[in-house]
Amino acid sequence: MTGWTAADVPDQHGRTVVVTGATSGLGAETTRVLAGAGATVIMACRDPDKARAAANGIAGAIEVRRLDLADLASVRAFAAGLDRDVDVLINNAGVMAVPRGATADGFERHLGVNHLGPFALTGLLADRVRDRVVTVASGLHVLGRVRDDVNWERRRYQRWLAYAQSKLANLLFAFELQRRLAGAGRRTVSVAAHPGVAATEGQRRDTSLQGKLLAGGPAQSPEMGALPILYAATAPDVQGGVCIGPDGFLQRRGHPAVVGTSLRSRDADRAAWLWKRSEQLTGVRYAIQPPGDVR
Numbered sequence: 001m002t003g004w005t006a007a008d009v010p011d012q013h014g015r016t017v018v019v020t021g022a023t024s025g026l027g028a029e030t031t032r033v034l035a036g037a038g039a040t041v042i043m044a045c046r047d048p049d050k051a052r053a054a055a056n057g058i059a060g061a062i063e064v065r066r067l068d069l070a071d072l073a074s075v076r077a078f079a080a081g082l083d084r085d086v087d088v089l090i091n092n093a094g095v096m097a098v099p100r101g102a103t104a105d106g107f108e109r110h111l112g113v114n115h116l117g118p119f120a121l122t123g124l125l126a127d128r129v130r131d132r133v134v135t136v137a138s139g140l141h142v143l144g145r146v147r148d149d150v151n152w153e154r155r156r157y158q159r160w161l162a163y164a165q166s167k168l169a170n171l172l173f174a175f176e177l178q179r180r181l182a183g184a185g186r187r188t189v190s191v192a193a194h195p196g197v198a199a200t201e202g203q204r205r206d207t208s209l210q211g212k213l214l215a216g217g218p219a220q221s222p223e224m225g226a227l228p229i230l231y232a233a234t235a236p237d238v239q240g241g242v243c244i245g246p247d248g249f250l251q252r253r254g255h256p257a258v259v260g261t262s263l264r265s266r267d268a269d270r271a272a273w274l275w276k277r278s279e280q281l282t283g284v285r286y287a288i289q290p291p292g293d294v295r
């Protein structure tokens, strides 16, 4: 797949894709390419006006629906209002290294928006996604630990580590979802993706030294950053349970390839723990049963 570009996205006519966080950055670029390839794209965004403005310049079949991942009531309303099955769900929306804050349900903001919201959304749609679920993680997952104190209630808050924890949670979730789908004999697969470092609003927002060291450096364009997401969402040969990222130095830039992730991200026991905790916190129980001997 070396050198794969947006021009290699297969024809998407007849396919429906939900893209969360489609108003800007990688989500907007993913929307533009998929709609251009013929997909019907449902932009799932917390600010419908902003989404409609973003959709204005995009040719193709676009729908805008409201989804605020920082509010489980909004996640439930989105799922209840979705009037058809979809082929692909792309869990792309995210916040990056924001100050301490809580979601409507009282979750630490990174955990809530980046992991628990998508966990609930995917669970509510689990029987209605035909082809694949793509979850957008980050190379910074390597700095993360998923602690028992997952909501940062008993430790000093550190925004980059809170972000890293949520991105490790994305990988634990994506890989556990694949084990469960395979264990249940489902055709739908779960794939992780990460963009390397891409020049988006999210990436530029933090101008601190720490931010520059962690997420700075030469960034690739949003067009390049979206390629691993597009590959994960459309390439026919993608296997469930892999992570697609840039093939260049330190996975910071390049064309899509299957990339390695940390040992912690492959810890099936921690993934099962997080899954259970996420079900408790969100109240969403998946119809898919634990994999048993498949793991």
Ligand SMILES: NC(=O)c1ccc[n+]([C@@H]2O[C@H](COP(=O)([O-])OP(=O)(O)OC[C@H]3O[C@@H](n4cnc5c(N)ncnc54)[C@H](OP(=O)(O)O)[C@@H]3O)[C@@H](O)[C@H]2O)c1
Pocket: 020, 021, 022, 023, 024, 025, 026, 027, 044, 045, 046, 047, 050, 067, 068, 069, 070, 071, 092, 093, 094, 095, 096, 113, 136, 137, 138, 139, 194, 195, 196, 197, 198, 199, 200, 201, 202, 203, 225
């Ligand atoms: N850019 C990078 O270098 C980089 C590196 C690694 C991983 N990533 C990951 O890539 C994904 C996309 O990030 P980006 O760089 O494209 O950032 P971005 O330009 O800031 O886009 C983030 C998107 O998430 C949406 N969002 C934020 N909070 C939300 C909420 N509560 N409910 C629904 N949507 C919400 C934003 O909506 P609004 O427009 O309403 O704010 C926006 O559409 C994230 O998961 C991020 O962690 C990015």
